[in-house]
Amino acid sequence: MAKDYASNITFQNLSNKDMSFERVFRNIEQFMEKDPTGNFKLMFGTDSQVFSRETRFITGIVIQxxxxxxxxxxxxxxxxxxxxxxxxxxxxxxxxTEEVVSLFSNEKKDILIDIVLPNVYRGASFTVEGHIDIGAGKRNKTSIFVKEMISRMNTLGVKAKIKPHSFVASSYANRFTK
Structure with missing residues (x-):
């Protein structure tokens, strides 16, 4: 993805506003470097809320x-x-979600993998997940979209998760849509 595109995207959390993608990436790197023998999951997900004059979308990035x-x-x-x-x-x-995942180029992912790689034999791991705010249950109105949305995540090389396992979308992002 073009570097100028990435520079126009900003992120925030409870501690910081207007973080560039580079700042976000550095925070993730530093979090992983504290204990490179850990089991890490880099997770992404988006939720939305419809209001009378707008629709608000929140895309979360979580390193766990x-x-x-x-x-x-x-x-x-x-x-x-x-x-x-x-x-x-x-x-x-x-x-x-795909836009934010695509900011993590192969080079960026390799940097994160290289943090845990020397410790794989001691149990370290790194996985990437895309959380989709949909469910497969028969009573769920979104169940007809499950195959398509999972396929879109898998195409990016991201392990797709749906409800009840898609907490980045259905819990974390959801908190900030209100």
Whole structure:
């Protein structure tokens, strides 16, 4: 993805506003470098909320070290209209997740992999997941979109997770859509 595109995207969390992607990446690197023998999951997911005059989308990035903690941030995108079509909203949520995932080029992923690689034989691991705010249950209105959205995540080389395992979208991002 073009470098100028990445420079126009900003992220925030409870501690920092207007973080560049480079700053976000550095925070993830530093989080992993604290204990390179850990089991890390880099997770992405988007949720949305429809309001009377806009639809708010929040895309979360979460780096988790199993049983040791997390570092997280999010990107906010506001569309100045009510997006009432469920397919349009779910598809756009997935698109926003894909955009953020694509910022993590192979070079960036290799930097993160190289942090844990010397410790793989001591149990270290690194996985990347795309969390989609949809469910496969028969009563879930989004179940008809599951195959398509999972396929889109898998195409990026990201392990897709849906409800109830898609907590970055359904819990973390959801908190900031309100």
């Amino acid at each position: 070290q199993e049983r040791k903690g997390v570092w997280a941030c999010f990107r906010k995108v506001i569309i100045p209209r009510k997006m009432t079509n469920l397919y349009e909203r779910i598809s756009y949520e997935t698109t926003l």
